[in-house]
Amino acid sequence: MRAEPPLPCSLMTESPFGQPDCRHRVNYFIRASFAAGRADCLSLLFCGKLDIFDIPALCELYELGLCRPPCFLPPWVSDPHYLLALLTFSHYTNRLSMEPIVEVAQRLLESAPVVRMPEPGEVV
Numbered sequence: 001m002r003a004e005p006p007l008p009c010s011l012m013t014e015s016p017f018g019q020p021d022c023r024h025r026v027n028y029f030i031r032a033s034f035a036a037g038r039a040d041c042l043s044l045l046f047c048g049k050l051d052i053f054d055i056p057a058l059c060e061l062y063e064l065g066l067c068r069p070p071c072f073l074p075p076w077v078s079d080p081h082y083l084l085a086l087l088t089f090s091h092y093t094n095r096l097s098m099e100p101i102v103e104v105a106q107r108l109l110e111s112a113p114v115v116r117m118p119e120p121g122e123v124v
Contacts, residue, residue: 025052031087039080046070046077 026045029052033039044058047070061067077083118124 029055030083031091034080034084034087039084042077042080042083043070043073046073 030042030045033042041055041059044055044062044067045052047058047067050058058067062069075082076086
């Protein structure tokens with residue numbers, strides 16, 4: 001069993017069920033990797049079922065030729081420039097107060113009819 005180092009408080013977030021929220025840990029790790037100038041290792045997150053604490057070992061295994069590149073990279077991670085732009089936009093929008101924006105959207109759309117798009121494969 002591997003001993004994981006304790007997470008800094010900023011990385012340890014709780015899910016509604018009282019467990020550490022893995023999505024936030026990975027999101028923070030991706031952001032921190034860019035900030036640390038180490039976006040080169042992000043594709044290793046998709047080499048298999050692993051934890052962010054496995055990344056240093058995977059970097060070493062990859063360097064030794066014992067770890068292959070992932071078979072599939074999601075489009076959002078295959079282009080580091082796109083991923084950085086997405087994370088920057090997400091960070092910025094998370095700081096916005098939605099109340100005034102929602103009020104504008106409600107007033108703008110209050111008289112607009114509800115749009116029902118066809119389901120995939122549904123004949124129109």
